[in-house]
Amino acid sequence: MRTTVPDRPTGQLSDAWRLCVGTGRLELALRRDYQDSLELIQREIGFRYIRGHGLLSDGMGVHRPYEYQGERRVRHSFTYVDQVIDAYLRLGVQPFLELGFMPSGLASGDRTVFWWLGNITPPKDWNEWAALVRALVAHLIDRYGLEQVRQWPIEVWNEPNLKEFWADADQDAYHRLYEVTANTVKEVDASLQVGGPALAPGADPEWLVRFADFAAARSAPVDFVSRHAYTTGPAQHVPFGVHQTLAPASRLLEQFAAPREELKGTALADLPVHITEFNSSYRPDNPIHDTAFHAAYLAPVLAAGGELVDSFSYWTFSDMFEEVGVPTSLFHGGFGLLTHRQIKKPTYHLYAFMARMGDQVLASGADHLVTRHHDGRTTVLAWAPVDPTGREPVLSHTVQLSLPVAEASGDDCAAVYVQRSSVSEEAGNAWAAWNEMGRPASPRARQLDALREAAEPARSHRSLPVHGGRVDCDITLGLHEVTLLEITPVRDETPPWWDEARLYGGNA
């Protein structure tokens, strides 16, 4: 059945899908592969913020205790912080600051998370912690200006409801951390935005309510609320990897919606909600991230998520990520939209397709999103339904649309030019090519070139006739296909003497 897409926009396309993206720990931002990847992503997608762990961890070298004249002192050093943030701003992205983890010189214990040993214990001296936060924020304002820093959300810690990330998952201790930190930030400048608690999925629904109660009771400043969303079951380990069952993608949208539900009636009810991490699997070694399935799985989330929250941040933009150690193979199930060396995964293209949509929504359906640009172009994102168990693959799926053609500068338009870009099991799928190549752990230069070619979407183009200001568009999708149609009204400049029949020299 053909869907008739309305002539008039039904609303604006929210940019929640690209407000923020995740990254491996900030120290990695010093790397060239990381910056090359981010540069490519900013050119073709264009995120506004980037968020990652480890801003205050030892690798960044910020908190530097020393002795002088027999007395303990602390130097706050921003050598790498500046290099990281300079790079972000140069690449057109702003930091979404996450304050953590604990510098070892200030930690009250030695519990750590990840291969890179982020310390997860509270500070041993709250004044020294406050001084660190104050010095950091004041330095950023001094260097980048208040107008700039005021735009950067500041999030207090990460997933304090998990004992892997916060000693004993002690909520009261987190409330103290939050209060000290948020107040310190606001003392530097009241216009800065501070929030939390970057809650991991699976938290008791009362957790946020308690947080709201604490904030109200202590008058702790809260400018936004944040949580995370993932849809996988427990990890089944193999060497250097895991497998996990997957819930349907709709479960992500439910998680997005949860904070507003849970906070109804509290003082935090009307705050912006940021999903500061989301993905299917929360593991950086699950091959599902590399597949075309993954793009089709997430397509409806990107299309609809903006109706529920202010942002949802894909975790993460690059495979340059070391939470379980240095990857041992080019494709290894990493979170990245890009592998090391900038091979585009299908999910990269889902984002790049979204970045080519217009900002007026004409229609939004279970398998499609239709937008219009100000210059009159129409853009269709369509995707095949997926089975998250892999048992009942949808080998073919058709979307039929009747699309309105915007009148281009009053001209009578007899045809549209349609350019189609697709990723699927067959096309735009470097992982499939890599599998066929024999899964080389360390591909050579020539193999990397071949993978880059294989990673590009399939492109096709044709002309379609316009009847009554409308064009009929039949989109057949293969297994796990996500496709973008860019539809431009044709202004015909063909000169009167053009005659295709004469191309081979025949007389007129």
Add this chain to the structure above:
Amino acid sequence: MRTTVPDRPTGQLSDAWRLCVGTGRLELALRRDYQDSLELIQREIGFRYIRGHGLLSDGMGVHRPYEYQGERRVRHSFTYVDQVIDAYLRLGVQPFLELGFMPSGLASGDRTVFWWLGNITPPKDWNEWAALVRALVAHLIDRYGLEQVRQWPIEVWNEPNLKEFWADADQDAYHRLYEVTANTVKEVDASLQVGGPALAPGADPEWLVRFADFAAARSAPVDFVSRHAYTTGPAQHVPFGVHQTLAPASRLLEQFAAPREELKGTALADLPVHITEFNSSYRPDNPIHDTAFHAAYLAPVLAAGGELVDSFSYWTFSDMFEEVGVPTSLFHGGFGLLTHRQIKKPTYHLYAFMARMGDQVLASGADHLVTRHHDGRTTVLAWAPVDPTGREPVLSHTVQLSLPVAEASGDDCAAVYVQRSSVSEEAGNAWAAWNEMGRPASPRARQLDALREAAEPARSHRSLPVHGGRVDCDITLGLHEVTLLEITPVRDETPPWWDEARLYGGNA
């Protein structure tokens, strides 16, 4: 019927196809679009030499007469010559110098050729001409070194058998020009290479014999012989364009072979032969140049031409070309492998495919060329037969090959990875897309981006099994398709625990 490709190479693939490429007049090399195009071409194709008209024409500002103390003098100025050649060398290509046309201050008449008014008359003062040649060559050696300049062939004038290019097409006058010029070059340094006569097709077969006789009689130095090759009939003009009938591409190969035939028995019989210009049409405004047909038409010429001559130089690499004036539309039937702004035409891809062939020939047929690389890869170029009248299009054509698989480092290889790139009426065909877009004369930025995407070849990949050290390869070609297959033996690094069935989380 399946062709069995031999295990062992039958010879080396000659690089005659990319020894040289043509260009619009040298002054255009000062332009940015020109240099951007050449940079792209050198990266993906890699010509050794480049040849064009107008080195000595007024736009290059070389011959500068003036008066001083009541006396006529000449300054030789290399401001632009240096900029042009510096650019060539920076881009990795060397000049194939064509000495011409006549500076107006040295010309004996005012007859010109082209919109840009190249003067085609003999010098009014032979000593001043010799001084100009001497100054030019000496300057080049002074600036670039003898080792370098000695590698640059020096061709005397262009198509002296046509009265459009040489006043009255006077062969004796040409002989005089040749003699003075060649002797002057050799006086500067005897190791320099000089030759000619850059003969246009259609010349009397005795022309070259007379040239050989003259050279012998006068002991004029000749290091190589050059001529041109084109296959179109007379121009049928429409505004800003022409249509022409086409002879079969085999006619190009016959023209390539002609000089050796004609010079048999003369003193010039064993010299290198350079086809310093070739194309289908000799007109820069015939749309045939822009088509997929053109790539398929020329494919057998590129595959086989090297058996006949030392080089054959495609006329020209870019649409930045002004012999009939400034082009009035992006696609306008120009000679270029690239349009302005670097849109790749199908024939560009034919060259880029050739550049990815190995240097050992395994097989060469009417519709295919098979090569091997030193690292064991096999590469197949295949093309659909074409009808140069356009009346009987070959809509589908199949090439079936049994290919040997080179043993990669002694491993047992069970499969090959095959990556295919194609241009055809459908794919890698920006001209087709531009037609569908309404033939915009001055495409906007967004349209240019769309054309660049449409211009990329279709890519696909798969794995094929190896049996008895061989792989069967069936290549189906659409209308006017040219395709490249790159076939790499697979070294399987799949770990023992990999199980695709567990991708969606099922237990092992």
Add this chain to the structure above:
Amino acid sequence: MRTTVPDRPTGQLSDAWRLCVGTGRLELALRRDYQDSLELIQREIGFRYIRGHGLLSDGMGVHRPYEYQGERRVRHSFTYVDQVIDAYLRLGVQPFLELGFMPSGLASGDRTVFWWLGNITPPKDWNEWAALVRALVAHLIDRYGLEQVRQWPIEVWNEPNLKEFWADADQDAYHRLYEVTANTVKEVDASLQVGGPALAPGADPEWLVRFADFAAARSAPVDFVSRHAYTTGPAQHVPFGVHQTLAPASRLLEQFAAPREELKGTALADLPVHITEFNSSYRPDNPIHDTAFHAAYLAPVLAAGGELVDSFSYWTFSDMFEEVGVPTSLFHGGFGLLTHRQIKKPTYHLYAFMARMGDQVLASGADHLVTRHHDGRTTVLAWAPVDPTGREPVLSHTVQLSLPVAEASGDDCAAVYVQRSSVSEEAGNAWAAWNEMGRPASPRARQLDALREAAEPARSHRSLPVHGGRVDCDITLGLHEVTLLEITPVRDETPPWWDEARLYGGNA
């Protein structure tokens, strides 16, 4: 005597000095050297507009008459116009459009100006001229948007008061051209800015009054008034060059002021005035342009010109310029701030120094200009007085200033850091180095590198003490020196343990 610079700004520094810059004919903008030069200039100086001749001349290929079905027609083609303007916008500069010269297919005569043959005759068909103007302006709006094109001033023709530029210097004919053109522009969109008459110096003072009277009488739209300013006497020719006497630079300021004087009481009295060309010599082959003298000569003009006019446009940014033919030597007295291949002339640095001034003026004197930046830095431009006859060179000149130090973030500031950059006969003077090198016409790569090094200003730095919120600054200037001082309050971060005496290992 020490000048006491006030604490508080006396006004804003006008940006008239960098509102516009001149260029050789627009076709040259297709060249790489041109674009490389403009890119450098935009990075270090940053002009807003660029203005040059020849937009409609044959080399741009815009006006293309043809016959079809027995009838004369005209195609308007924008192949090169688009390439030029795309390049400008990419480089961050907008066109200041000059409509001229006459396409040869539309010209009423064959009189031309310049080596490149700009036709200076009125159109033979006023409707066809209007159609050309209309097509051009409409195309620009279609491609770049009205918001953009509305910012581009449109100037009608060039120096119609000289018979070299406008047949017979016929003022009535110019009025007709102006009226037809301006009305046509406004018909496309009334918000576009149109003006003229780009008057050459030496015009009868009544010329502009007559123009004003004509405009009033005919209700011809005029949005701005433009004229040119030069200060040299007649050309004394030598081969490939001229020498000319020079009037004092103050004569330029008088010429800047003239239009407002002359138009007092007319309907054009309050319009913006643009000096759309200025320089010392109006010849592109006067070596004075290459000297340090030239920078010092123009320094007071740049410092003060903004008080008189809305813009004054240096003629021209680059030596890529061909009005008297292709230059025969690297240095040849060209107008450029840069030679071919981007060697910076002293006048380039004058502009680059100006680009580093703050936007608040603290003081403006006969030999200095002092500005403050919003971040508290103070910047001083100082220059040595010059003798335009060269007879009484000022070998040394001292400027003594007492400068206020802006309090940086409330800190007590005990010192300032001063960085000084200078050009003079000795420093930042590639022309002097080139003279010493033996004046090579075509410098080799190594010589170009040496010239680029020699072209950089001398830099020095030191710390000066602050007393009572002021710093005393004594600036000694050599012959033809122009110098920039950048003065930054010091925030001392020296740690307490730093002891320079221990640098070589002595104990504390």
Add this chain to the structure above:
Amino acid sequence: MRTTVPDRPTGQLSDAWRLCVGTGRLELALRRDYQDSLELIQREIGFRYIRGHGLLSDGMGVHRPYEYQGERRVRHSFTYVDQVIDAYLRLGVQPFLELGFMPSGLASGDRTVFWWLGNITPPKDWNEWAALVRALVAHLIDRYGLEQVRQWPIEVWNEPNLKEFWADADQDAYHRLYEVTANTVKEVDASLQVGGPALAPGADPEWLVRFADFAAARSAPVDFVSRHAYTTGPAQHVPFGVHQTLAPASRLLEQFAAPREELKGTALADLPVHITEFNSSYRPDNPIHDTAFHAAYLAPVLAAGGELVDSFSYWTFSDMFEEVGVPTSLFHGGFGLLTHRQIKKPTYHLYAFMARMGDQVLASGADHLVTRHHDGRTTVLAWAPVDPTGREPVLSHTVQLSLPVAEASGDDCAAVYVQRSSVSEEAGNAWAAWNEMGRPASPRARQLDALREAAEPARSHRSLPVHGGRVDCDITLGLHEVTLLEITPVRDETPPWWDEARLYGGNA
């Protein structure tokens, strides 16, 4: 007294000074600042090899034990090794491989060195170590080709004579490590070069003799001998820094000479000797590294070191170095020729000056080195003597030379063009500027720009007359000055009509 420099070369200038340069641990090569710095250095200096620690340390992720089917296995992973070496080769430098330190999964103990915890204990399993070495070398050959890898020296471990670098500084244990490692390398391919022992200064002179005896006794392959050289006394600590006394630079040359002395009469007597690390101080936090003193101190070492050894490798090219933690300030006494963000230190320029010397030595003295280029240029490096105690600074020093002028292409040459570049306390000294700026730990963008300008050498130029084929050259050097003179014979192209007196318009 004027030194008369001979007409004829006395020998070739050895390239030992730039054969190799040191780097912080290899993992840092993943960083962008590191690669940007190396790119700059390769462009202006051009080292052949680069050597650093940590190739096998955990951060590189090479040795990856895991369990599969209940059994311990090891995966050898080259994800980062490939990224590092790809970057080196792209930047035109080859690795000088140092095998170390011990992966923690293979270590026999937990003793570590440096902030980044390099494990310094022997392997717990010698077979697993040999397998690791074999896998590494085989992988490199597979990826880069034997022709390439055969050029890369392979050094076994680092400073085994210090207990900080090798557990207990146990020489016998080192011999075992050497033997296993060297034999394993040679088993992969006998043409690979292996050597050691990278001896730290201060070793018992018998150490090398015992190493030679061991090698002879066990027939262990040794292709080269390596040691290190430093000249500072013990560290006097201040927070984030040290001070140390300095021995004269001649002490470095003595250390260079030591291995050949010590090995006389052993089987290793005639092997190449590589000084695989040298510097004044061995501490990465001694400000002496940042000074102009340092350049003048090392100048005679660079000029003369090549007579003693095959290479001497400056430790290190960049301040991106973390042995004592992340630097807390831009200037911090790091080893680098460049600071973070590519500020050039004076010693950088010493190297850059050396890179501009010719390859024929004309003279070599206590304060100068004179070379000739093949194109006839003469180059002089001169330096002021220094007092390493800082007590008796040499404020001025003059070098007087009589230099032969090579005849340029038989011309009579009446003058030379001299371009001088200097670094000293005043010029080319970003550290001095940074001191004056108030020693900002984290300079802002504008301050970094100012430092980059302050870091450039002072440049001047003039013409000197040639008499009797010689030119007299008087070089006055300021405190700690190092200067480069580039002297080019002038070929005078001045036209006869040039008259400087007419520059300002006077008649001839």
